[in-house]
Amino acid sequence: MNDQQQPHTELLKTLTRLKDAHLKQGPANAQLRRDRLQRAIALLHDNREQLSEAISHDFGHRSTYQSLLADVASSINALNFASENLEQWMQPEVVTAPEQGMQTFIQQQPVGVVGIISPWNFPLNLAFGPLAGVFAAGNTAMLKPSELTPQTSALLQKLVAQYFKPDELTVVLGDADVGQAFSALPFDHLVFTGSSSIGKQVMRAASENLVPITLELGGKSPVVMAEDADIQQTAIRTMTVKTFNAGQICISPDYLMLPDTDSEAFVSAARQFMVKSFPSIVDNSDYTSIISQKHFDRLISLLEDAQAKGANIIALAPEHEAAFDAKTRKIAPHLVLNVTDEMKIMQEEIFGPLLPIKTYQQIDEAIDYINAHSRPLAAYYFGQNSDRQHEFAQRTTSGALVINDLMTHASIDTLPFGGVGASGIGAYHGIHGFRRFTHAKPVVIESEDGAANLRLRAPYQQKYAELSAFLDS
Structure with a gap:
């Protein structure tokens, strides 16, 4: 052997x-x-x-x-x-x-x-x-x-x-x-x-x-922020989940799509969230490390690849702290702007505290982008208009959809949890x-007269005539 x-x-x-x-x-x-x-x-x-x-x-x-x-x-x-x-x-x-x-x-x-x-x-x-x-x-x-x-x-x-x-x-x-x-x-x-x-x-x-x-x-679960969304709410709730377990979650947001006029406001709101929630990271017991050196190195390489291909990297580390620390394997959240599909960060499931941001002019661009890629384990939509919420739900396919929040479906035991397609x-x-x-297992207990069985029993002449009459009716 x-x-x-x-x-x-x-x-x-x-x-x-x-x-x-x-x-x-x-x-x-x-x-x-x-x-x-x-x-x-x-x-x-x-x-x-x-x-x-x-x-x-x-x-x-x-x-x-x-x-x-x-x-x-x-x-x-x-x-x-x-x-x-x-x-x-x-x-x-x-x-x-x-x-x-x-x-x-x-x-x-x-x-x-x-x-x-x-x-x-x-x-x-x-x-x-x-x-x-x-x-x-x-x-x-x-x-x-x-x-x-x-x-x-x-x-x-x-x-x-x-x-x-x-x-x-x-x-x-x-x-x-x-x-x-x-x-x-x-x-x-x-x-x-x-x-x-x-x-x-x-x-x-x-x-x-x-x-x-x-x-x-898993897969790449998107967050879509509509024009009528509350930017502060979107940033707070998105970053809450992106920092939980340092983003090492199969249904963590893997990229954000927002109107092209709202990037600066989102970055500002995300910075405010970090100041309030994580005034420090390296010595903060609330902030989780990356699971292994291999995974830590992979995340850093995603940032380096994106930057080399033209992305604008914004580290949300506290003042006077480095963006990442190899000794503790802690990586501060990073917003990655101006991303393209040629970047590895848009090709792989991230599984870490990095958030690529894409912009759109019309919401159809966001829907088309999601539909052009593998179906995600979860999709998240922020926006107040119920008709647009319904349209997004109907036009995109994902393992789950959460509107105006992230990840809440996973803890609701009355809902199924699972993926679709590649997820x-x-x-x-x-x-x-x-x-x-x-x-x-289907179980049938036949009636005393065996009516269902009689249909199959020869001779068929009379039965054939009755069947023909039924089919011709």
């Missing part, structure tokens, strides 16, 4: 054990599903400080508040929502039968064992968010967290072993080779959150076993996650 085969062989043994246990134990009842959800909540709640410390260590520095809000509390909310609603979701859906005496309904059946490949930027949220739907649907799971957050991933593996049996939830650690082997396993469903390039590899590997897949891939396949959260990890 060579080195490449070994991870797959060991992982396959683990998956086989989980599948065998799932079949042997039979469908999980509501009590067991709720118990699993509540144990997941307890894991996060009881160990929140330790988990936040591990995340911060992996980032170099990460705001404790951000970890508690976006990773711990949001995950607990999702798990609680599923726990409170799962019995209603589990009910068979009765549908109208075509024949008298026949019964027809849709059974909500667990798919089995779900694989989850979670990313580094929200290492708890993007693991336990899918798990809320997985457990509510009566499934078990294998989780492969990111190798870029090694301390968090190791702690998660340790804690999961304390709160769950190995045939309920198992955490697998390892590098990209392990991730590749993991994505090639014959799961009953596979969830991947990450970059589009890796998403293509995961989908290709899953296709070998015809594994149904959910992909959440992803499938959606979860709330009942949408339950349905994603459930097989909607």
Whole structure:
């Protein structure tokens, strides 16, 4: 056995054990599903400080508040929502039968064992968010967290072993080779959150076993500021999200489009926001570091490439502070004006506190630009006119649309969360996650007289005459 085969062989043994246990134990009842959800909540709640410390260590520095809000509390909310609603979701859906005496309904059946490949930027949220739907649907799971957050991933593996049996939830650690082997396993469903390039590899590997897949891939999410938008509001709300987790979010704004007369006013409003919210950055515990040196260097190279190709770079660093600091891997927000599509910053998902700004003369230019590029995971529109809001919603396609704010949809459990086209396949959260990890199995109980079956039974002469009369009518 060579080195490449070994991870797959060991992982396959683990998956086989989980599948065998799932079949042997039979469908999980509501009590067991709720118990699993509540144990997941307890894991996060009881160990929140330790988990936040591990995340911060992996980032170099990460705001404790951000970890508690976006990773711990949001995950607990999702798990609680599923726990409170799962019995209603589990009910068979009765549908109208075509024949008298026949019964027809849709059974909500667990798919089995779900694989989850979670990313580094929200290492708890993007693991336990899918798990809320997985457990509510009566499934078990294998989780492969990111190798870029090694301390968090190791702690998660340790804690999961304390709160769950190995045939309920198992955490697998390892590098990209392990991730590749993991994505090639014959799961009953596979969830991947990450970059589009890796998403293509995961989908290709899953296709070998015809594994149904959910992909959440990100992309370049636009902000469009209409002529009737409040510039201060747009700047404050956009920069709030662009600075949260230092912009390392799949639905963070990736570029801004605004009227060509409003650039200066937006820059001024963004500066005011930074003075009030981040009077310092390097020593500020509220401001998060870039995850790794590789990612830090990539962001700096995006700025250098843009500047070399004619962009106007505006650093929003506090006075007497550098625009970025290699030691702490902190990068102040940067506005990048006069961007063109030849610049790498307009070709790649940024995943950092850099905001390119494009201008337009007519709103149609912004809509056409968005439609000429890959469909984003989210789009954001600022403007007060309801007709124009509706027009933007109808004429652009994105995983989600938020009007006069950013990212709020991600924490609303009654809404589906997912991409479209290049930004992803499938959606979860709330009942949408339950349905994603459930097989909607049609069930028919035939009537006593077998009316539906009689249509197929020879001889056909009389039936043919009746059918012909029906088709001619």
